[in-house]
Amino acid sequence: MLKGISPLLNADVLYALRAMGHGDTLVVTDTNFPSDSIARVTPFGHLLRIDNVDAAAAVDAILSVLPVEAVARMEVIGAPDEIPPVQEEVAAVIARHEPTAEAMAGIERFAFYDAAKEAYAVLTTGERRFYGCFILRKGVVPPDA
Template sequence: MLKSIDPLLSPDLLMVLRSMGHGDEIAIVDGNFPAAAMARRLVRLDGLTATAVTNAILSVMPLDDFVPEAAWRMEVVGDPGAEQPIFDEFRAIIARHEGLNFRLGSLERFAFYERASAAYAIVSTGETRLYGNIILKKGVVRNE
């Protein structure tokens, strides 16, 4: 155990987050996502939800504020403008950790797959809600 570090952040996930550089991306995906087939680096957190993992990651990792978008969700197939309840949860987590300057972008399913497969790492969760997938772009930690 570590002080002030969310216990959901496993040793493997902490190593990945620490190894990532500015602009690298990490995908947090649901249990239906083909993570093992796509991942350059795979971290498995099967018993956890995508929202809990996203919250834990954003407790230690800043989003990139040098780009127009730094977080993306997968669009609903056949209805790209449709909203799923998990999307609002992702937005609330981003706002809690990064403020209201960041919006949750969206990517068509296969564009999301392509971006996830190019990500530095994929975190495969036990999320059972459909479209429980998000990609985050790492920013810089500023001396304040």
């Protein structure tokens, strides 16, 4: 246990978040996403996990240490403008941590899979609601004033 760091952030997750550079992306997924097979083709090469919590709790922990400049969400099939509750919850977490981040863009399901394969790493959560899948683009930590 480390002081000031969420206990949800295990050593593998912290390592990956620290290793990411500006513009690298992290895919945060629900339990239905093909996370393991997609994670294998990313530069990080293996699946990261924050089990037993929903997407909002996982993203809250991640954003406690990771600067994010943009977020994308998986669109609902047949209703691309619909924002399910899981996405509303994650959007609220993002707004609290990163109020200047770009608005959450929608990505069609299969295009999301393709984008996930280009990410630095994939992290799966315990989220069981559909469409709990997001792509976070790492921002920068500014110099001290």
